[in-house]
Amino acid sequence: MTTPSEPRGGRLDPGPAAITGERRQLINLAYRLLGSLADAEDVVQEAYARWYAMSRQQQDAIASPGAWLTTVVGRLCLNVLASARARRETYVGEWIPEPLPEPTEWNAGRADGVTVDPADRVTLDESVNMAFLVVLESMTPAERVAFVLHDVFRYSFAEVAEIVGRTPAACRQLASSARRRIRVAQAPATPAARQAWIVRDFKQAWEAKDIDALLALLDPDATAIADGGGVVGAVLRPVEGAEQIVRSLVQLEGRLRHLTFLERTVNGWPGLIAQQDGVTVSVYAFEVAGDRIKRIWAVRNPDKLRPWTVGPRH
Known part of the structure; x- marks a missing residue:
């Protein structure tokens, strides 16, 4: 497993630079734990608020600010994950982790007018591909936190x-239990270059309304899952089977006619986005097994498209 950055190493300088320098590591950790950039930002902000609420004497007594901040973020994420289960029981439709673009295509602005610092952008590797994040969603909060901290960020079990x-x-x-879940759920990875060709062929077949080509690209038992977050017209349940997926695409044709589909990297892997008047309205991630698409995840929830809304190449 690729480590996004080095684990904490007993850094002793508690000055401002050492504190702010931890932010990217903390955002990376929290996003992998929560599957939501918005929640990750909130958790990290809360951790910093707790740090700055302490007296200077209390801060000076902490040998490693990075270790302290990581501990606080980890515990806050545990609380968020526990409450998220209850929240998602009332979520309209399916819940999919928030998709992320390539760093060069990250929207620099947010709906609240705050500019996103490039240093806060999540490092993309195999630990944030959509298939991996979806498996993490099936774990208990404690499993997810223990696995991500140890296997992804290389913390010792004593630290975890x-x-x-x-x-x-x-x-x-x-x-160990989390690793078993991943082995059972994940298909062997298709090389990114091959997946890019398959996603491109899917896009072209979709635009050409070539039903036979679409069926040939989809695994017979493929699944399509859409997260609209209550958006009118969103598909509320998974669509099972290649024929059902193609039938759904045909039914959606009128609604999608005015959209422009573009090939983009989604969470580090080849995917698609749909834009309307230069604004991203949907993001599609794929899991490819062999030469066929096994899963499609479509995110239409506007709250999850903040980094994508207006990209530099629209």
Whole structure:
């Protein structure tokens, strides 16, 4: 597993530069734990608020600010994950992790007028591809936190135990259970270059309304899942089977006629976006097994498209 950045290493300088320098690492960690950039930003902001609420004497007593901030973020993420389960029971339709663009295509502005600092952008690697994040969603909060901290960010189980509030042996078991879930759920990865060709062929067949070509590109047992977050007309349930997916695409043709589909990288892997008048309104991620598309994830929830809304190449 690729490590997005080095694990904490006993940094002793508690000055402002050392504190702010932790932000990107914390955003990267929180996004992988929560699957939501908005929630990740909120959690990291809360961790910093707690740091600055302490007296200088209390801050000076902390040997490693990075370790302290990571512990706080990890524990806050555990709380968010526990409450998220209840929130998602009332979520309209399916919930999909928030998709991320290539760093060069990140929308620099937010709906609230705040400019996104390039240093806060999430590092894209195999630990943020959509298939991986979806598997993480199936884990218990403790499994997810233990696995991500140990297997992705390379923290020791003793360090993980301090964050999760369990013994190192228990955290080792949690991570082992998480690995089993991933082995069962994930198909062997198709090389990115090959996946890009398949996604391109899918886009061209879709635009040409070539039903036979679409069926040939889809695994017979393929699944399409849409996250509209209550958007009018959004598909509320997974569509199972290649024929059903193609039938759904045909039914949506009138609604999609005025959209422009573009090939883009989604969470580090080839995907598609749909734009209307230069504004991104949908993002599509794919899982390809062999030469066929096994899963399609479509995100239409406007709240999850903040980094995409207006890109530099529209």
